[in-house]
Amino acid sequence: MPEANVSNAGLKVAGASDVCSSPENGPVHVVDLPKEHAEEDAREEDLQRKQRRHKSRVSQARTSIIALKNDIKDKSQKLLKQLSLRTSLMLRHRERRESFSTDENSEDDPYNTNKDGRSSLDAPSQKQDDDRWGDHRRSLGSTSCSGQSTGGRLSNGPFAADExxxxxxxxxxxxxxxxxxxxxxxxxxxxxxxxxxxxxxxxxxxxxxxxxxxxxxxSDHRRITASTRINARNSKVQLKKSILQEHAISPVLWFAVVDTSCFFCEEEFAALQYFKKMQGSVILVIPLAVVRELDTLKREEGKKGHDARAGVRFIAEALQSGAMWLRAQQHHEHPANHWRRDSVSCGRPCGR
Incomplete structure (x- = not known):
């Protein structure tokens, strides 16, 4: 069939170049729709979208209204329960007041008013007061009847009795x-x-x-008492203290022997100066060989000579001040002392 333009339908049929084949249905012709049909389809889609939104909003509003109705219903039920409870309590209270009232007119009219304008339920009758306190007043006697005052003894309490x-x-x-x-x-x-x-x-x-x-x-109350024995001999603290005193250690005097390397290390030389504060427990022993070696090295230049001069100055100042914590002697000499004597070299024990 040759190509043709269909004017009645307003459609344009594609040519041979616009024909595409399908493995299932064979050749398929692509038809170009006019703009009017495309606009109508867009309008329909927009309308459907708006309808869906409206339906969702309506459903949400319905659910919120239902929830609000349920909430109001629950609150109203709670209020009704509270009101019913209050009314029942008021009725019970009124019944109790009516039962306590012993007035003659209260049997016929429980809401009868007295001369003061108050209800008989609000004001206790004189008969009720006489029944409550009459026994005690009769046992002791009233001041208005006998003319004798009781001084207020046993007339105001519920446990009144004669002496x-x-x-x-x-x-x-x-x-x-x-x-x-x-x-x-x-x-x-x-x-x-x-x-x-x-x-x-x-x-x-x-x-x-x-x-x-x-x-x-x-009547079955028991008084709880506690007593302790005060005896220092049976005290565990005193026993522990006596044991520690028996095994106490006598005062110790340490001798620290210094070699030449201690003066050339800044940390060790700074530690030697702390021996001034440890007087009575540590004695710093400097052999004469170390003193002679420092005297020889102080003539050199550089850091080694500077450290040697500082060491000689430190020893000289301590000896001139008469310090008991520093001694310069031969390495084989041991001063006699009644304390325990130990010696260390560079922080390590080296014998007595």
Whole structure:
């Protein structure tokens, strides 16, 4: 079929040079699409991309909204639980107050108000107060009835009793420091400052007519005591010290013999000057042969002569000052001394 331009479809068919072969389908003709179709394809791809973005954003918003709803639901449930707990506690408290109230009108109307304008639940009745403290007041007598003042003894505490019964019970048996106190009506311990109620077996403090509870008394309480023997003979430290004293070492006197090489080395010559600070433990012995050799070498020039002159000057100054830590003698001489004598040469022991 000859080449032709298709005007109806608006397509241009490639020539023989544009034909490519495929091993599966045979020859394939490449068709060039117009620009309008390419723009439409790009628009469709862009639209699809925007739709995908919109869908992802919508899904993220939905998940965030669901999480927020769950959070609000959990918080509301917690608040409801707290409110229910508070209401139950308030109801229990109200029931307890109603049970403690012994007023006649409280049975019919628990919220009845008194003359002061307060509820009967808020103000304890006089009957309740009489039931609580009436026994103690009847046992001791009231100041308004008898005209005699009790001095505040045993009338303000929950463990009130007359002096006769308290004296019959007596103080704690395991302690001899308790004495009877007429002002308070209790047994008093002047050492610890505490008071003891024999009827209840409790201890506390009694100040300004008020009883302050401390703790229940323990009948099986045991006092822990510890004692040590003071004896210097049985001390292990003293025994160890005596052993060290028996095997102690007597004072040692060291003799350091110096040769000529010590004066030509800067480090060794500097170390010799430290013997001044070790007086009484080290004596520096310089043989006369070393002195004669240094006297011969000091006439030379250079570093060797300089070191020899410094050594001679060091020995002369020490001998003129009368130092006991330096001696110039023959190498075979050993001065008599009552101390232990050892000698070293250049830092190494060389015999006695």
């Amino acid at each position: 006769r019964s308290m004296r019959e019970i007596g103080p704690p048996a395991d302690d001899a420091d308790w004495v009877w106190d007429d002002a308070s009506g209790y047994y008093h311990n002047p050492v610890s400052g505490m008071y003891y109620d024999g009827r209840s077996g409790l201890m506390g403090y009694y100040r300004d007519g008020q009883w302050v509870h401390y703790q229940p008394r323990k």
